[in-house]
Amino acid sequence: MMLIPCPHCGPRNETEFRYGGQAHVAYPRDPYALTDEQWGRYLFYRENPKGQFAERWVHTAGCRKWFNALRDTVTYEFLSTEATPGAAS
């Protein structure tokens, strides 16, 4: 069982969390200006690095807040977590 450090609740079991994919994927400023290919890339294409990866996680069984995490995809180690701006801290 992995311990994931929630920025609000501290270290908790991984079973309390859900994964939210790559972090910092901005919603297109004007979705109507995109081609179908660009929209498809926004919706479905994500990085898949070997090593450090910035991800979104949500503490579903705890404070229910989304936060950003930097995780090593090889070792699974959580290098850092930070509250998402807007989620009260």
Place this chain on the structure above:
Amino acid sequence: MDDLRISPLQHLHHRLAEAGSDGPRGVRLRELAFSTQIGLRAEPGSAAHQRLAEVLGGLPGAVGETTGSPQQTATLWLAPDEFLTLAAPDSDHLLDQLKEALGDDPGQVVDLSANRTTVELIGGAARETLEKGVPADLHPRSFGIDQAVTTTLGPVPVLLWRTGENSFRVLLRSSYAEYLAHWLLDAVREFQVTS
């Protein structure tokens, strides 16, 4: 009205009572039904947060913290901007006071009283019973009196509140109550054997 309402565990009250035992290795189970539960949301630092805190004599500021007292009105920390206030059954007056304190500001004051029921465990074996199914560290060095956490008991999401040296309250959603009561009845069986 009172004789018309049926709590989620009413049909198991006698079994919960029978399953209990006293002494240093004993634990007693009972349902605390119909408590008033008020869900609060307000951003820390906002005027609404401050007004709600004034009504309640303070809002908890960090994970695990509670304010007030289990005997009267208490507020548990759920998230930085989310809290659960617990009070005696039918505390409509408190609900009105909190609604008034929030006013039209962003946030919420919602009567969630029917959402959860409460099972209380009291006795020398209360912690040991809970430790069979709670992944959170319940050792007194990390889970002190008046602390409360969101966690799981077996597979069931619960709020666990340590209200005294050997007393704990498990706040669970009513639809899981039947299952969890049977889970607890099973978990305390070993303590019924007196030596």
